[in-house]
Amino acid sequence: MKKKLIIDVDTGVDDAQAIMVALAAPSVEILGITCCHGNTTLDHACKNTLRVLKVCNRLDIPVYRGCAEPLLARKLHAGDFHGKDGLGDAPDPDAPGLELLQKEKAVQAMIKLVNENPGEVTLVATAPLTNLAVAVKLDPSFPEKLKALYIMGGNTESRGNTTVCGEFNFVADPEAAYVVLDRYTCPTHIATWEFSCRNSLPWSFCDTWLAQDTDKAHFMERISCHTRKMVQTERYQKELVAGPGFNSCDTYALAAAIDSSLVTESEEVAVTVELEGTYTRGMMVLDYLDQLDKKHKASIMKKVDCEKFRQMLMDALK
Ligand code: BDR
Numbered sequence: 001m002k003k004k005l006i007i008d009v010d011t012g013v014d015d016a017q018a019i020m021v022a023l024a025a026p027s028v029e030i031l032g033i034t035c036c037h038g039n040t041t042l043d044h045a046c047k048n049t050l051r052v053l054k055v056c057n058r059l060d061i062p063v064y065r066g067c068a069e070p071l072l073a074r075k076l077h078a079g080d081f082h083g084k085d086g087l088g089d090a091p092d093p094d095a096p097g098l099e100l101l102q103k104e105k106a107v108q109a110m111i112k113l114v115n116e117n118p119g120e121v122t123l124v125a126t127a128p129l130t131n132l133a134v135a136v137k138l139d140p141s142f143p144e145k146l147k148a149l150y151i152m153g154g155n156t157e158s159r160g161n162t163t164v165c166g167e168f169n170f171v172a173d174p175e176a177a178y179v180v181l182d183r184y185t186c187p188t189h190i191a192t193w194e195f196s197c198r199n200s201l202p203w204s205f206c207d208t209w210l211a212q213d214t215d216k217a218h219f220m221e222r223i224s225c226h227t228r229k230m231v232q233t234e235r236y237q238k239e240l241v242a243g244p245g246f247n248s249c250d251t252y253a254l255a256a257a258i259d260s261s262l263v264t265e266s267e268e269v270a271v272t273v274e275l276e277g278t279y280t281r282g283m284m285v286l287d288y289l290d291q292l293d294k295k296h297k298a299s300i301m302k303k304v305d306c307e308k309f310r311q312m313l314m315d316a317l318k
Helices: 013-024 042-055 106-116 130-138 168-172 174-183 193-198 203-210 215-230 234-239 249-258 306-316
Strands: 003-009 028-035 063-065 121-125 146-152 188-191 263-269 271-273 284-286 298-304
Touching: 003 013, 003 106, 003 249, 013 028, 013 042, 013 215, 013 249, 013 306, 028 042, 028 106, 042 063, 042 215, 063 106, 106 121, 106 130, 121 130, 121 249, 130 174, 146 249, 168 174, 174 271, 188 249, 193 249, 193 298, 203 215, 203 306, 249 298, 249 306, 298 306
Parallel strands: 003 028, 003 121, 028 063, 121 146, 146 188, 188 298
Antiparallel strands: 263 298, 271 284
C-alpha cells in the first residue's frame, strides 16, 4: 500500500524541491497539498504550488488555500531569500491560475482527508504551523488520527536564521508552533535548522543536479537563481551552522516522511517554543531535564544517509 501524505507548504524554492521529491517517489500517494502564508504571501504560495504541479504534470493533486496570516504574530515573509513571489521572481506567463484551487479551505480539507483515512496519513509541514494549529483547535482529535507528523522548523542550539535565536517557520508563527508541539501527540519528527545545515550537500552536487537536461531541471534552475545568489551573501553565510553547502531544508522533512531509513541518527526529547523572550521568541526549547513534565517526546533528526538523499533529489528532476 502506498504511503498517504498531506503536505502543508508555503511554497518557496525549497518547498518546491520537497514537493518534487514527493511526486517522484513511487511509494507515495499525495492526498492533497495545503498552502499557508510564510516564505511569501498566501496567494503566491498557492500559485507556486500549482506551478510546481504543472511542471510535474500532476495538476490532478488537489491544492487548498489555508491561513493568510499568523495566529498573533506580525506577518513575516522571506522575500529577500526566495524572491518576492517565493520562486525566485522568475515568472511563467503560462502559469496556472488560482481558479484551479479547491473550493474547500485547507484546514477543513486536512481534517476531512484524515477522517477518511484514520491512522494512515502522514502530515508533512514545511511552512509556519498556522494551518496545523487551527486544525487541532477545530478538531482536538485530529492529531491522534494521524500516522505521523514531520516538521521542518525550529532549532536545537538557538542558532537563528531569521532572528538571533529563531528559525523562520517557528518565528513566523510562534504561537502556532507552540500549539502544535503541545497538542500533536502523534509520532513527531523534526528537521531543525541546525540539522539541515549539518547535512547540507556540496555545491558541486547541486550543479550536477541542475544540469540534468529535463523540463523539471530547467524549471528548478530558473527558480533557484535568486536563492543561489543570496546564499553567497555575507548575511546568509553568518546563518550557516556548518560552512557552505546546498541546504534544501524542507526536503529533509519530506524525504524522511517518505523513507524513515533516511534518518540515521535522532534523539527523543520533549520540546516547546519560547513565546516571550526579547531575543528568543520563536526559539525551540528542548527539555533534556524533563522539567516540563511532558510525556510526549519528539524525534529530533540528527543525521541522514546523504547518498540516499542525493538519489531522491536526482529522481525528482528526471
Ligand atoms: C525554512 O524557512 C523557509 O525559508 C524555508 O522554506 C524553510 O521552510 C528554513 O528556516
